[in-house]
Amino acid sequence: MKLAFSSLFALAAAGIAAAAPTAPVRASTPSNELDSVSNANCTRQTYTVTSSNAMRTQFNVEAMGNPAGNQTQTTQLFLEFITDQSGFMSRYVTGTQAQTQDFNISGVFCEPTGQRNENAAVQLLLHGIGFDGSYWNFQGQNVSEEQYSYVYNAAARGISTFRYDRIGTGSSEAPSDVFNVAQAATEVGILEAVAEKLKNSTEIGGRAWNRTLLVGHSYGSAQSQALSVARPELVDGIILQGFSANATGLPFYLAATVYTEASQVFPRALARLPPGWLVTATPASNQLPFVWAPTADASAVALARNTEQAVTQGSLFSIGSIGGPSNFTGPVAVVLGDKDFIFALNDIQGPNGTNKAQAAASMLYAQSSNATGIVLPDVGHAVNIHRGAQQAYTQMLDFAAVNGLA
Ligand SMILES: *[C@@H]1O[C@H](CO)[C@@H](O)[C@H](O)[C@H]1NC(C)=O
Numbered sequence: 001m002k003l004a005f006s007s008l009f010a011l012a013a014a015g016i017a018a019a020a021p022t023a024p025v026r027a028s029t030p031s032n033e034l035d036s037v038s039n040a041n042c043t044r045q046t047y048t049v050t051s052s053n054a055m056r057t058q059f060n061v062e063a064m065g066n067p068a069g070n071q072t073q074t075t076q077l078f079l080e081f082i083t084d085q086s087g088f089m090s091r092y093v094t095g096t097q098a099q100t101q102d103f104n105i106s107g108v109f110c111e112p113t114g115q116r117n118e119n120a121a122v123q124l125l126l127h128g129i130g131f132d133g134s135y136w137n138f139q140g141q142n143v144s145e146e147q148y149s150y151v152y153n154a155a156a157r158g159i160s161t162f163r164y165d166r167i168g169t170g171s172s173e174a175p176s177d178v179f180n181v182a183q184a185a186t187e188v189g190i191l192e193a194v195a196e197k198l199k200n201s202t203e204i205g206g207r208a209w210n211r212t213l214l215v216g217h218s219y220g221s222a223q224s225q226a227l228s229v230a231r232p233e234l235v236d237g238i239i240l241q242g243f244s245a246n247a248t249g250l251p252f253y254l255a256a257t258v259y260t261e262a263s264q265v266f267p268r269a270l271a272r273l274p275p276g277w278l279v280t281a282t283p284a285s286n287q288l289p290f291v292w293a294p295t296a297d298a299s300a301v302a303l304a305r306n307t308e309q310a311v312t313q314g315s316l317f318s319i320g321s322i323g324g325p326s327n328f329t330g331p332v333a334v335v336l337g338d339k340d341f342i343f344a345l346n347d348i349q350g351p352n353g354t355n356k357a358q359a360a361a362s363m364l365y366a367q368s369s370n371a372t373g374i375v376l377p378d379v380g381h382a383v384n385i386h387r388g389a390q391q392a393y394t395q396m397l398d399f400a401a402v403n404g405l406a
Pocket residue numbers: 041042043206
């Protein structure tokens with residue numbers, strides 16, 4: 001089952017991110033002004049969380065030619081993975097191993113300052129590759145919070161949110177082992193620990209939350225999907241944005257990005273990162289997989305590029321190791337732009353007359369009370385940086401309301 005599935009879905013679960021032009025400007029620690037919105041009280045805090053018994057993929061880093069920091073060998077490995085994934089796996093992956101490790105994760109809790117919706121589930125927001133938690137509070141010069149910040153739009157409906165920076169992004173710690181630590185299974189373990197904290201402690205927002213709506217984007221969706229397989233009881237609803245079960249676009253994404261040492265591309269902004277943390281080479285190599293230019297404003301695309309965050313080959317090569325069909329019984333929405341390059345290959349048509357969003361929802365969540373595909377017209381992969389962002393948020397928040405979670 002797992003094997004048959006991984007050929008179809010496995011590679012599908014890519015993550016993604018940012019967009020186009022201009023030079024790096026963000027300080028090495030993201031500024032707190034990105035943390036707030038005008039209609040909520042936002043607090044950033046560092047949490048120590050335990051990624052428990054994560055079934056990590058074991059990469060033979062020596063056989064791989066010790067690529068961290070060696071751009072030639074890093075690029076060579078992308079070439080090998082893209083052209084012959086199974087050969088790549090048999091050469092370099094020795095198996096899996098359960099590992100437990102603590103991580104320092106930086107997160108922001110936002111509580112509406114206006115009227116609160118006491119019936120609403122808290123929303124746990126998990127960004128994808130190329131971004132940090134500010135993907136969910138996307139705003140800046142000429143990029144208004146009303147139009148672009150999901151946190152703002154949720155707070156306007158009285159909903160509290162918690163978002164965190166995945167490892168190696170924003171203000172969270174960046175492991176130096178870019179294969180056997182910074183990879184997909186480790187991160188699902190971190191997400192599990194955060195989801196558990198929300199329900200079973202008062203560390204996030206000062207109370208134990210009765211219900212959680214988990215909202216992911218791209219690689220964050222892949223991790224959310226995987227959590228719903230391993231621990232469905234930790235979540236009460238799921239929204240997977242920028243995601244499908246069709247992996248056809250993944251190799252194109254990996255080739256288009258021309259992933260390059262972050263310290264070379266953003267020598268100031270990402271100076272803290274160890275060798276082997278990678279970003280897209282140029283604004284153009286970011287644009288191709290993440291942006292549908294006709295519906296994305298230049299200032300939003302520039303903001304995404306200016307705040308771009310890094311990823312490891314360990315994560316990119318282990319995406320296929322997580323996720324699968326889930327027994328989760330609550331509501332699930334898969335939200336996909338019809339111009340999503342990575343998960344739709346700019347062709348939203350799915351099997352049997354469905355679309356790729358609905359196909360993913362139905363295939364992965366056979367027991368869901370409401371497995372719904374939502375297609376966003378003329379929107380690329382990095383949904384929240386497109387002009388259609390607010391319309392997407394309306395549909396996501398309506399889905400929460402219709403299904404009793406807001
Ligand atoms: C904002 O939240 C923090 C942390 O929960 C709390 O200490 C503070 O009193 C809140 N401020 C307002 C204005 O509600």
